Amino acid sequence: MKVVVCVKQIPDPASEYTLEPDSHWLVRPTEQVLDDTDRYGVEMGLQLAQEAEGGTVTLVSMGPAGNMQGIRQALAMGADKAVVVDDAELRGSDALTTARILAAAIRREGFDLVIAGTESTDGYSGVVPQMVAELLDVPALTYATSVEIAETVTIHRQTMSGYDTVEAALPALVSVTAGVVEPRYPTFKGIMDAKKKPVDTLTVSDLDVDPVIDQKVTEVTPAPERSAGTIVEDDGEGHLAIIAKLRELKVI
Amino acid sequence: MATVWVFVQESDGAPSTLGLELLTKARTLGDVTALYVGEGSESAFATVGEYGASAVYHLTPADALVSGPVAAAIAGLVAEHSPDLILFGQAYDDRDVAGRLAARLERTVLSNAVDVSLGDTVAATHEIFGGAQLAMSTITGERPYLVLARPKSFEAEPSGGPAPTVTPVDLPDVGAAAARVTGSHVEEKEGPQLEEAAVIVSGGRGLGSAEKYALIEAVAKPLRAATGATRAIVDAGWVPYAKQVGQTGKTVKPAVYIAAGISGAMQHLVGMKDSKTIIAINKDPEAPIFSVADLGIVGDVNSVLPKLAEELERS
């Protein structure tokens, strides 16, 4: 079984995110990390590939490759290879352009199952996987909290009231929540092996896609902030400050 | 006049609140048609009319996974009627349908909008960086424009419109892209619901374990409050997703929001920062939640919450 996992490299979320002055594109340093959201997809892919005999896991990613640290993180977990599409023409890509590039790269690799996260940490459009599925003409089994593969693929799809069981034939795309599996930490051997694993770098001309970017950011302003109020150190009576506040608000 | 279509999903036999919010906004932008997904009923359609839709396309996916056939059907309607704008909510099925539809129509989708206007092109204000900043974006290219708006961006208000004309729409067979819903597991919904409650008590990872969520329930009960949670503890399986507040959960605006053991990540704040009063309990004085709190208690939830519950029971 051939599993493709869509993974994104993002600026370290612990660092401050900044935008380039005129284009309003996110500044992407040379060293980026694997989006934490995608560690779940990678782990799920590894587990499913292992269950199926001779399964493989290929990573597909679009964006400035930098020093590939984020991609190496995913390879160190155990993925077999990576395909990274990096092209200056793709800076400022909107959701559809991103999906068209990913779909083209995935088709080029071939697949039985595509796995993605539910929303990326830096962009969180939350629609790229569904677009990829439509472009590949496969079902999108989204928001999975569990995934099982037999003849078909069956997931628990998170809903506001619980979950639905959803089933489809392969090939298919699954988007996974952070509750789906517990991602492994790379071992020392994994980290060493990752350095030797194949990483193909593609540009737009390798894929049959004409990138048209229709969404343009014209202006960015800070969101209105709320000001802080009173801070009380709990000395054993902190709860009384809350009681007083609730009284003042006539909640009690 | 512009033609605006609104994706309205059914929830418990009636149009969802999110759908009604979108209809309210849509009627300021043009002539409104609802894309109604669900069983449907005369009263449900009447409500959709009251909130501004003059027409309804009724789509009934039965046991099919919504996204494939509904997106294909809407694509067919678009080819026939050329709307200017299609509004969706930032919600699961909305995202799935909008994403698939966008790929079919070769138009992008603008996500996380909190406001939208329609002129020569569409312009939307949308949250970025977890809500820390607001960006203004436009979409160029051909119509329709597709926009996903965050819940609670617009207040749902009826306009007293008449019952709309309803047209049932056949769902096409999507072949290899089809999926089936074979079962539905519904978790018990007890007590006040997050969207309606005047008081919400929410817990985060600082509670330490799933069992400690009982502390949140103990404080909520005497206040007749709804209970909420961060994504961290939903993902950990401590509480169901229905309790999640934030960017990828519910957006709430209660009179009082009590956050216990919650760090206050941007993605959580974006779902609750418009609460009238925020009270936070966290043992770390540097926790970002304190920067939005009207009252902050620097302390241990294990000590503050039980005493608070006891005091509330007494008063």
Ligand SMILES: Cc1cc2nc3c(=O)[nH]c(=O)nc-3n(C[C@H](O)[C@H](O)[C@H](O)COP(=O)(O)OP(=O)(O)OC[C@H]3O[C@@H](n4cnc5c(N)ncnc54)[C@H](O)[C@@H]3O)c2cc1C
């Ligand atoms: C794309 C995306 C979408 C997201 N959507 C959401 C969303 O919808 N909702 C959401 O909530 N999050 C969301 N998140 C996750 C968010 O970034 C945070 O990781 C999450 O909100 C943290 O949850 P937490 O506050 O429970 O945990 P933590 O950040 O781990 O904070 C725990 C807090 O508890 C405090 N604490 C520990 N022990 C005690 C004690 N004994 N007494 C008192 N305090 C204590 C600590 O000081 C700390 O501040 C999203 C993230 C991404 C990337």
Ligand SMILES: Nc1ncnc2c1ncn2[C@@H]1O[C@H](COP(=O)(O)O)[C@@H](O)[C@H]1O
């Ligand atoms: N540039 C990208 N490269 C690889 N995968 C991506 C990219 N953008 C989005 N994805 C995938 O789509 C998911 C949802 O992303 P988004 O639609 O940006 O919220 C992510 O978790 C990834 O799995």
